[in-house]
Amino acid sequence: MQTIDFILHKEEIMLKKISTILLVLLLLLPTVFAGGKKEEGPRTVTINVWTREGDTNHWRADLATEAAEDLNAQLIAEGSDITVVAEPYIDGGDWGGFKKKYALSADSGKAPLIVISGHEDIATWGAAGYIESLASSVDEIKASSEQFADVKANLWESASSKGQIWGIPQDTEARPMYFNKTLLKQMGWSEKEVEALPSKMADGSFTLYDMLHTAAEAVEKGIVEPGYGYWHRPKKGGDFLQFYVAFGGEYYDAASDKLVINKEALIKCYQFQRDCVEMDVTPSSYIGTEWNIWHDVVSNNKALFFNGGTWMWADWAKNYVEGGEATLFKNIGYGYEPSGIRNVKGITLSHPLVYLISTEEASGSSNQDLAERLISLMTTTERNTRHAVESGHLGILDSQDSYAPYLASKFLSSTGYLLDNNIFQPNHPMYGIWYDSFWDNLVSAEQGEKTPQKAAEDAIKVMKLELEDQIIIK
């Protein structure tokens, strides 16, 4: 018996030891993963460059590697003993996840020195102290580098907040209203009428409702299947702001730095979305359609009108259309997003991505000056053009207007004019909340779950509650 007791006692002690070791290991586990990298030495500066979206957009981050070589050459010439190592990182997730990753890393002092994200993040990340203010005026930032002086003047607005410049534009785009020329001709439109459509979209003589009626006619004539007359973006995204603005909506008051909602315009915008379904030009159960289906439909002559981004052109040519760009040019035309009000000019939404530099507190690095120099070298005409042409984004530099490789891209050079009448989303920290209520109720209105009036009232109620004194209701 004593032997058994002894063995049991030994086993009990052993179990206790194992439990204690496991417990300690479990407690230490987070610290092992949170350990991070050690500094690589006093003369080597590692600059992490984060962005998302690989594939045709990979140069956003990958340009940093070759820019670092140029920077090192400059540093050697200056007699500096610093070597810069750029570490690009392309996140494969969605924007929400990417922004969360950056915010959490910044709060724990481990943010990358350079992050490339939407310009609207400036307001939130600036207020949180994650990113550096780079200059107090456009002139000041332009004076700091030859490349920054080359950036198109109107793009600085998107990089500004509270009188400061916080970012350097990396790329921009437009969100045209595309139309299918082949299908329009099948409807009986002449070549001349088709060619004139972009200018009619621009000057307001072809409105959003003209588009709906044309699409309904195409359905009626059997040119397109019911529900395939007009396809808007199938998922959440900034594009829908254009429709609200097209009906006279305002969203930001710069003087008071407050967001604005205009009830009448909101109702009209929601009514338009519902009419798309009721006129049978958009499917009744459309929102949430998978992107691969959407791209296939719009790029292969199955939809008459569709609203998308310029960056999609490169994707369609590469991944969806037989014959690439040549087929696209044969079938597809593009212009401004038509206005909802006759004789009011068409617009487009631009959403520049910007290079942002993390503060010392957020990144744990004091090499912000080197990060700015690296960005400058990523912004050369040749490098930015390489990204623009490959990804279908519009140029951000004045020099690109006369740069042969940029001009060689027929699509980019023929869409650049859209930036003449573009809007940006506001750099306001609460814009995301504004947009959530706007979007949620737009879906309800389009689906017919709420009347446009009720959807607008509900959107305003939520904005009032969640935005408190940050919203002006008109």
Added chain:
Amino acid sequence: MLPAAVLVVLYFFLPVILTIGISFTDMSSVTGFSNWKFNGISNYVKIFLHPDSLRIFTSTMFYVACTLCFFNVGMGLLVSVLAYHLPKKVGGFFKSLWLLPRITPAVVYVLMWTMIAADAPYGIINQHIFAPLGLPTSNLIPNNAMFFCILVNGYIGASFGMIIFSSAIESISKDIMTSSLVDGAGFFNRVRYIIIPQLRWPLLFVTTYQTLSLLTSFESIMLLTDGNFQTEVWALWSYHKALNNYYGNFQYGFGAALSGVLVVVGVVFAIIYLKFFKFGELVKEPLIDEM
């Protein structure tokens, strides 16, 4: 006991306390984790006054109740009872099939559903069933969104109950099962009077565990509809507010308050279940010691 106690405190109680603590602050992406302020119960007042609160709460209850009744408990019980009455190998095969949704990565699994429901010519149902019958085709998810959410979650959840119930049925004394047949009980009477009464403890466990699990699960809904078409459930609302705003301003304080409400609801459900299933009687010492 000590290691278990430390683990429970560290990984269960502390997160709840932290969440409740954060819910009394204005913490967001704008304040970061350093510049926040206590704002009392204003996040809870906001929830109370929010025009969407009642709708989202009702959707959540509907989603939890339907998934629980028809799949996580109902289907789990049905599959385990039917499989028990089939030859062992055949029953085992069907039970293995039900495990497939659980072992398939969520993103792939939900993508399969979206392609099943997509409009013709891309969707399986529309292209191969509706179109040949001359029925109108459309993406089936938006108009039946909650139905699909329940289906998608249910097919994953049913396997959990199935495993628990199957092993519980297997452990019912063979003498009782056989004598029920001798006494002339048919299939339904055997299930009603022999099997289900023996499953009270596993039923309590699966119902309670799965209720709490469904209240806080949202990943497949997020992947399927992202809360559109009236499918925003409370946990997804909390996630959207606290951690996944499209434009990146995360409302940690408000999101934590939404989670706080969920903790309270979960506790209330747990207490109701413990009373309803007479938990006290189930854990009573047996009158006769087993040999």
